[in-house]
Amino acid sequence: MTDESNKIWNVTLPSSNSWSFQDVTNANYIDHFTGRPNVNIPIHTIVTRELSFPISLNYSSSGVKVNEKPGIVGIGWSLGASGSVNRAIIGLPDEDPNGYHKRGPSHINYDGSLRDFSLDDYYATSNGLIDFQPDQYQYHTANGLSGIFFLDPMNSNELEILQVPKTDNLILKYEGYLSGTIQWVVKDIFGTNYFFGSFNNQTAIETTQTEEQSIGQKSTWYLMAIVSANGSDTIRFHYEDGGIEETEYYDEVYTKILGQANCSTGGSYCPAAEGYTSNIRLVSHQTFLLKRIETELMFVDFNTILRGNIKSIDNIKVYLKSKPSSPINEFKFSYMEYGTLNNNDFRFFLSDLVKSTPSSEEIEQFVFSYVQPEILPELNSSSIDHWGYFNGKNNPGIVQKHTIYNSINETAYEYGNANRATNTTLVYTGMLKEVIFPTGGVLNYSYESNSFCQIRERNTEPYEEINNDVVLSSRNGDTIFYFSITKPQYVTFNYTITCDEMAGGEEPQIDIILLNDGSTIQGFNCLGPGGYQQFNSGEICKLLYPGNYMVSVAGNSGDALITFSYMTHLLLSHPIEGFGGGCRVKSLSLSDMNHNSITKKYSYNLEQHNWPSSGILHNMPQYLFFQNYTKRISNCIFECNYFTISSGSRYDLQLSKGSYVNYRSVEEKIDSPNSGSTIYFFYNPTDIDDYSITEYDFPFPPSINTDWKRGMPKKIINKNFEGDPQSEALFYYDLINPYYLYGIKVGQRRFTDEFNTNLLPTSYFDIMVYRYTSADYLMVKKVNRDYLGDEVVESEEIFDYNTTLGHRQMTQSTKKTTDSQYITKIKYAKDFHGGNSDYMSAAIENMVQKNQIFPVEITKWIQNTSGVQSLIDGQLTLFRLENGSSVKDKIYTLQNKSNTNFFHSSINSAGIFDFDMQWWSKKIDFNNYSNLFRLNQRTINESGIAQSVIWGLKDNNTIATTTNSTLSESGHTSFENNELNGWTKYGPNEFETTPANVFTGKSSMEVTGASGPFQIFTVGQNAEKHSGYKASVWALGIGAYLHIEVNGEWASHVKVSNEFDDGLWHKLEVELPRHKIQPYFSQGENLKIKVYVGSEKGTVYFDDIRFHPSDAKMTTYTHEPLFGVTSISNENNQPIYYIYDPFGRLEYIKDFERNILKKNDYHYRTTSQ
Template identity: 25%
Template sequence: MKKVYLLIISLLTFVIDVSGQSTTYDPRMDLPKVTPPSPNAATLGKYGDIPVGLYSGIPNVSIPLYDVKLGNFSLPIGISYHSQGLKVEEKSGNIGLSWALNAGGVVTRTVKGLPDENGMGYWGHSTWTNQYISSALNISESFCNGTYDAQPDIFYFNFGEYSGKFVIDATTGHIAHIIPDQPSIKVKEIDSLNSFQITDDKGIKYIFDVKETTTDDNAPPTILSYTSAWYLSKIVTPAGNITFTYASDQTYYYQYNESDHLNNSSSTDASKFNPGLKVSNNYITVDSRILTAITTPNEAIQFYTVADRKDMPAAKRINEFVVKDYNGVVKKKIVFNQSYFGNSNTSSPEDCRLKLDQAIEFSADSTLSKTYTFGYNSPASVPSVTSLSQDYWGYFNGKTNTSLLPYMDPRIYGSYVANQATVYGNRDPDISYAQVGCLSQITYPTGGTTQFTYEGNDYSSVNGTPVNEQLQTQKQAQATATKTSTVNIPSVTQTFTINSAQTILITTQGSYSGAPPVDNGPSVYINLVNSDGSRTNILTRNMINSTLSSTQQLSVGNYEIIASVDGATQTATGTVQYYSADGYIHTKSAGGIRIKQVLSTDPVTTHTLLKQYSYKSATDATLSSGALVSAINLVSSKISNTWGYQWTVRSAGTSNYLGTTQGCFIGYGAVTEKDGNLDQGKKVSYFTTAADYANTYGTDSLIINQNEVTASNNSSYINKYLNDYDAYRGFLTKEQFYNSSNQLIKEIDIQYNLTAALTPTSTNYFAMNSKAGLFIDMCHVGCTQCYCISPELCSYCNTYSYELLYVFDSQIICPWIYKTQTSETQYDQNGLNPLTTITNYYYENPLHGQVTRTELTNSRGGIVKTINKYAQDKSLISNLSTTASLAVDSMVRKNMVSTVLESEQYTGGTFNSRLRTNYRIWDANGIIVSPENIQFQTQLSTGLENRVQFTNYDNIGNLLEDAKAGGPTTAYQWGYKGQYPVAKVTNALASDIFYDSFEEGDGTSALNISKTGHYSYSGGTAYSKNISGLVYTGNYVLSYWLKPTNGTWTFVSNIVAVPGSTYTIGPIAGQIDDVRFYPSNAQMTTYTYDPLVGVTSSTDAKNEITYYEYDSFQRLINIKDKNGNIIKHMDYHYQGQ
């Protein structure tokens, strides 16, 4: 689901929480938990619960491997698997086929025509209108043949939890639209596509400036190379930057196409000028980038690559990554074991593909490991990427094709055209082959497994039109008459019935021996048998030693075919091939796969969890709920404007715009999920699809030259550019829950605003040859612009008229879609006594697109209303201080637009409470914008009252001081490069505390010669520390641990007087550790850590130390008291080990 809906859900959660609270307390008024929680035993992990993307039918396989953390920001690293079936021409990524390493992000683009920045591209011609193009025929021809381009490229972004697409305005050079509109994030193009900057709704900036270049050897020279991707290089957070480093890599992918022209007439000239069969084997090279490192101030993740790929010799594979802390100490290692699909012993790169077999997590010392093992369907049977065993969508279908051109049915195209198409391929989908090479099983570190069973896709509508094809059974009627010296059957009649108008195929054969017949010879007749018994002749064919095939259009009726011979030694045979209409087909098969069931097994108990999925229509179980976005069209028509000859053109690839929905060809409108083990009921989910929001065609304007004044109806042209409505599809609209008795016990209805748009849609233009369709054959005055088949014919170009041209405009659909209502109805176990709760959502400021108001109506009619205000609602927030006002302005500039600044709650129209968080700019550079206080107002109070105060932050945004109203101030000290809190002191200011555990480079002892942590101070000079800026004037506590030579650690604590603002600790002779300094009326707790692991010790206000030990997997194993005695021990074993 889109980002905005995740925010809605989180806000809804808040509303529900608040509704249950009293009007005098809100949990958000508690002091934040700055100190680390006490370490607890690590979990062994939950395996086997694989969610399924119900709309697409594709399982969401994701394995988290590590989290990069910097301040409050977290960047997950993991691998994910996504496959819709085996695409024959698909190459493997850098860890394995259909697997992706999720670590960072990328902006990619799909070039429409020419790259936008090309001199002849969209940026140079976007403002041309159809009227202008109409007035300049040579300009329109340039659009037809691809010299000019007025279509914007589509850019896609994917990073973290954000994804979407956008286009760039040619006039301003700025982002014109994000699709679908996401008001809370900002995308900025920098320096003519040199880089991109995307800012999320928390103000975090993502910089994309590491470029990838694609080279198309078959493209015109003007677009030979272009930037096709921009990789994430930096994430800018208040706590510091995360940087990404890449190395050069070279990948390629393969594209095959073929087409031929079939003459529509027997003209000799038509055959002479026929372009014939054209075959394209295209390798597109990508100068790509491969991730080598992620670096933060606190850690570094190094990715290691190997340049030994058999399937792509110039490319690298990632075989492991290693996590190190800022001291270079290894904390974790992930290894990818890989082999190959197909023929792994081949010397041909096209015959194999990289396969991920295992992902193994090793402990820091490599003594422990966790292994994920992946199994696949028939991995050795994966074909070559050059195989022609492809269905219409490009998925493997196992057919032994020698061509991808379609079969030409003579009943549709006529026998003359069909007889030329002697070579063709079987492009029907076949699930048994489409699932070859697809993930079939995951074996987890526990020994448990998840198994995947797939089935083929199907659909009952195409771009909004229901499938309604006649179910036809092929039949044959044949009559043979023979007269020889021994056989005398001079006439044979065979009857047949046509129950739907159609074109039939007629094949006739006649033969004789001896002298040519003096009579009619062998003959075949086809007659319509009228209701009164009379006959109407449809066809008469007299034959002399010949075989003829033809087609004939027949209407509904009863017919007879008669074979007749006159004279001796003659034979006549007539055969009619026709179809009998036996009903209608409303569901058809499509390419690719979907999940049928997921079976998870516990290795010890052998208990299984079976999830089964059905994609049938909720209203008609005989129908699929699948909606195909676009039809496949492999046949088109072409007319040579030079001579007027007509051809039927076959192509291996679809000639129309093949739309997708969320990256798939099909989306499902209703999906039923069942628990196959215990029959505990089912859940039915409903989604919007292409059946609800079909793509539409752009409008057009006819360009008419001086010689042509009419045109046929252009609604049949196959290459009209589509207005893509995919932004509206895939939204969950309803969930129904049934018990084991099939009684409806709960229903959730969700409504959306599917019409709102923040900005008007964009329009782009392009021209096409109305007679040629996709296959342009422009030819006009001047041989330099003539595309005739033979150069010597160019002299004739001047004598022939131009083709009709159309200029099409299409719209870039950019809706702002948001949820407006959720209605939840609960029933009893008999499906009776409904109780309904309705929540309405309002979005009254499109600048940020957040929920500004919710109204929850319970089953008794009671209404709870919550009003939320954000930075861009500043004018609605009363009595802001100057400091808070400036901070709100800064939040808007930084795009911190999803933070709720003020929340009001009403019950039945009566005010309950108001909660406000006031922010402040805490540093001179304006980087740290964080809360200054939290205020609260109830029905009983006259205004907002301070409840929590935040009085200080450090330069990376760590909280240094906070206090509840009327309570003592709590101060915090941060260490390990600001990564962890190392001291918490109650009843003190941050300026009045000091703690040093000698863990951050100032420790001089040998490793683990310390009281806490790993290091202590044992320098040749006495330890001293000057502390300035003290506010509290009175007595302080100075404590530390002292270890004399060959002695034991002894605790030392003194009360020292500090009459001024400075104090110098020491000099202290000897080896010391854990120096603590704080006001005598305060209480201090301190901590040490293993970076990236956890807290290793905590010392409370009584100076009692608790120690924590971890295994090499960073799992807690021992908790020890101050004397080193184990008070709690943890062992980690999977059941049965």
């Protein structure tokens, strides 16, 4: 059983596998903000008509924790292949009768203040019987969609989804309250729908059960499907039962009874015993493992193998649905195992990843090695530092040695017997050391311990001293003196007071009070007996806020002479470097197959302030230290009073999946002569330029969950090899439309933050209100500077937003130069929404409902020094509703760019866009879309030229593009994938896939002594615009012919036959000139042209048949699914071939006669090497 006093700290996280799908997409090999290594190995990208989804192997770690279990791809690695909505149950589940959703609204006001918080509530909160902390939800997918949200019960009867911070993603919850929620839907800014938990009657929802709960709680909703905004495209995810994953949280607790009425061990409301007790909290997860991803055309299988009682990925195979038994590619995972199966010392690390294909002996192999993984101790070992990393200490337990001063009885107590200090040479044990790439290139890492500024000591030398004294004279009244400081600092006050004896022998009294904005900072009270007296003082105050200060002198001193002076000192100017929170990259080296190498070294100090580290420790282990009061009866105060201290840490440490230490700045320098460096600066909660901290915050800033500026780039400086700046970029952000979600938790009164003594961060039990901030945190300015000798060239960009309309996209950017400002203004669908359905177009309403945040209007302006703006460029995109989805209808561009200083567009009461046409011309008409919303035809209005597109492979690939032709008067097929693309074949005609009988792609049409495929084109009055029509086809076999005619009239026909019997492909081409069509112009829209092929002798083969106006230009394409384009045929129907090796790499480019134009060589291992 778990000690009652620890319940309020319990955080129930999802299983390790649910977190293993997190996305790490940094293309660099290091994350500068955290110092972590970043390795991203692409495995496969799923591409459909409108969707894409990457599968990758990712490494990003700050160290291997002793209690860390291997995931499905080993320790330290994650498989980016799916996604999930994860729920961290903090304390009790939100929906519990004593959980946040029931208790929060009854005790927390809208402004965060408490109400009706009784003694019983105090007791119940201290013992974890009721919960005032909201559960945290996080969604993430392998393609980078991510966010955090809470369910807010405060403002209405319905739970409001509160994103922290706000994003433009729309989150929807379906099917009942939390315990019944079976589906979450997230819509991104393109209107793409991500379904989590269930889709089409299939579900994958992980449940989590703890010993405190009688039933499992839903904790993870896995990504089930991705559906495009128009519903035409879907990627499905399938899972298998992953079994029960059990996690043991081991903890030791020391209890000290301080005494109270009737206080004894073992009582109803008293601790079980004084001294050490150990707890094991068991958390069980009913897990799921990704089994398959599928689309309309292909699928990817994920196959696992059991290593003891842990499943790991054995291989990933990629298939086409047309060839379901033969994988296109296979990825094989191998592991190094340490320890004994099913024992506490068993771990495995990914050793290599091999990509192979059935049609080749060649392989692509990645090989991985690590830093001494064999020396890691067994799970639940006591050889751990404060953060759980290996420190090599032979500790008898895990309660850190503490000396605690109890202010109640003014007694110091010693607790614990463990040394939890970080070992700077062991903290990176088990980290990724080397990656060998398939080409022979090598990536090497070296590491060092994370560090942070632990204590800042004030300088003993004066920073600034005010020497001229201020003489104040007071007689039975007040005297006020003002001064100001520009930065936080220590101030030494010196004053001399001379006063006379009061009449009647009354003792004089002088009060000197230091105030800031009306609040007393420090007071000095001076009393003296009658007579001539002098009082001197050398008080030191710590002033943390820049600004104006006031010294108020008051008293009944009679005549007094007061001499006042002060000197200031640098505040916290001598930081001491602390170590812990995992490790960081010290250097990395990259070498290619020819052993050409480059080494990058990283420095994490804050050089301009002479600080040894720029690190900020975001998650200091707050060892649980309570002063517990147990109740006797409802109306009595307390029966027993005792302390408990735990080896465990508070919940934000457990919630952190990232690095405990972040860096204000890091310098990256290439280790070679004459090489410069780049310094990256980041925002942090306790940034040195932001003095909104207090002495009690440092070095432990506010919770990671409430500061969203954290990690945003602040400045980037590029220096030359001499250290002189060459350029820099500065970034500024602002907090817009904040909304606060309040909760109640255990507060902390820190005794000390000094690691170099036996006093460690601990906390009294106390109730405090905290808040999560939901807001738009947006970049509002960027400044670029280039240093050209003695000259500095600066430009500035300012960004504006209209977040009140419900999106965070930039609505205006202004670039300032010396003499002008260039302004870009953008309006989106929501900007035209207006909240009134009577004044919007159906297409705009549809886009808003689907969360499609597309630019509708873009205008560019120039503003002179007098502030006058002139419109210089612009584009307006109009949409229409088609088959229930919004599609582009027209694009207008600015035509008259002179003397235009006003432009306004809106939607009128008829739902039509209203704007001044005198300045605008229609550029593009989007004429026609397929049933799957593929653009088939558009018209360029300036020239009146139509452009048409023909789609193949179920509308996935472009197979023909034609300029100066409508869709109705052009056609093409190369018979790929058994598709005719609008042509019709006769019964005896057969698709042919023998390579020798195929001209382009992988298919042709076999015709034996009969008519072949045909198509009738209703060209209508378009025929009058052209000089005629042309058809061509490639044919193999004597007797093949191509025929074209108008309205079935033989008199109009043109025919050509293949007379060669040489076993070669020949192009047949015919043209129907205008004079043969002109007699039929009177047919109007009924004018039709028929094109067909056939065989007059035996068996022939046809490929690449096309038809279009004679003055049009057609380009045709063939594709290999999962590889790419395999041929492009020009306007003369002559192809260029693109040949791939079995791994999908482009190997040859050949002309239409198969002559090699280009060859690419790849140097990879073979299976025999």
